Amino acid sequence: MSSTTAMSTVTVRKLTVRHRRTAVLDAVDLDFAPGVHGLLGPNGAGKTSLIRVLATVAAPSGGQVELFGSEVGAKSGHRSRAAVRRRLGYLPQEFGYYPGFTVREFVAYVAWLKEMDAAAVPAAVELAVARVGLADRIDARVKTLSGGMVRRVGIAQAIVNDPDLLLLDEPTAGLDPEQRVEFRALIRELGSTSTVIVSTHLVEDVAAACTDVTLIEAGRIAYRGTTQELTALGGEDTGADGPDGNPIERGYTAALRAHRAAVARR
Numbered sequence: 162m163s164s165t166t167a168m169s170t171v172t173v174r175k176l177t178v179r180h181r182r183t184a185v186l187d188a189v190d191l192d193f194a195p196g197v198h199g200l201l202g203p204n205g206a207g208k209t210s211l212i213r214v215l216a217t218v219a220a221p222s223g224g225q226v227e228l229f230g231s232e233v234g235a236k237s238g239h240r241s242r243a244a245v246r247r248r249l250g251y252l253p254q255e256f257g258y259y260p261g262f263t264v265r266e267f268v269a270y271v272a273w274l275k276e277m278d279a280a281a282v283p284a285a286v287e288l289a290v291a292r293v294g295l296a297d298r299i300d301a302r303v304k305t306l307s308g309g310m311v312r313r314v315g316i317a318q319a320i321v322n323d324p325d326l327l328l329l330d331e332p333t334a335g336l337d338p339e340q341r342v343e344f345r346a347l348i349r350e351l352g353s354t355s356t357v358i359v360s361t362h363l364v365e366d367v368a369a370a371c372t373d374v375t376l377i378e379a380g381r382i383a384y385r386g387t388t389q390e391l392t393a394l395g396g397e398d399t400g401a402d403g404p405d406g407n408p409i410e411r412g413y414t415a416a417l418r419a420h421r422a423a424v425a426r427r
């Protein structure tokens with residue numbers, strides 16, 4: 162076993178996900194250790210499909226997925242998946258909630274689903290809600306909140322059990338700029354002890370919050386590197402793509418083009 166594997170929270174080998182006949186993830190190998198990891202890629206690249214498998218809500222079509230050293234693939238038992246779920250936090254892209262619940266009731270309900278110790282729940286709910294900046298709305302009904310606030314409730318329910326693995330699918334969608342800045346600070350803090358995997362369309366989320374980047378394109382890993390490496394790949398602005406474009410956006414484009422050229426040569 163390599164040292165990377167030994168330290169990893171997530172180990173994925175030859176992961177394939179198919180929707181009908183189409184492979185939307187094609188024999189992907191990945192490892193993730195504690196820290197904040199950005200998942201980037203064009204629309205339809207397979208980011209959500211990967212996160213759903215890691216969250217144990219979708220079964221892979223092939224390959225192995227180990228979380229905290231336990232296999233959670235199609236052949237795993239209900240018990241081992243339940244034990245893993247207690248250590249997971251997941252914010253889906255389409256986040257469903259009960260509109261009649263208050264924020265407190267909803268986050269407590271998720272804590273109950275995760276089988277948290279009942280005595281620990283009230284304080285854990287208050288802490289999670291405070292961490293997303295909603296302490297003053299804790300007894301408001303979710304249906305009375307704005308879209309950005311509902312998104313923050315989604316983040317609160319994902320972190321209520323202080324997860325070792327936190328999976329966030331487009332968490333900054335619908336947040337205003339100030340909330341995004343606060344959110345990035347929160348995930349940096351969470352990433353100091355947990356493994357945080359964030360799918361995003363915003364390259365600036367990655368620049369501000371992530372230690373490294375995995376770029377997915379058409380079901381394959383197009384690039385992996387630190388945020389600094391991706392930024393360095395952007396090099397100087399040549400003006401080729403117009404005057405805007407910051408270094409990390411240029412790095413993203415350069416990595417994607419290099420991958421496409423390599424695929425075309427095969």
Ligand SMILES: Nc1ncnc2c1ncn2[C@@H]1O[C@H](COP(=O)(O)OP(=O)(O)OP(=O)(O)O)[C@@H](O)[C@H]1O
Pocket residue numbers: 180181185202203204205206207208209210211
């Ligand atoms: N339930 C499904 N049935 C059929 N095809 C699906 C299903 N879910 C996803 N797909 C297809 O799988 C591919 C990967 O989708 P996925 O949502 O994983 O990509 P993504 O990188 O998260 O995209 P986006 O950035 O647009 O959210 C897409 O081509 C999508 O149309």
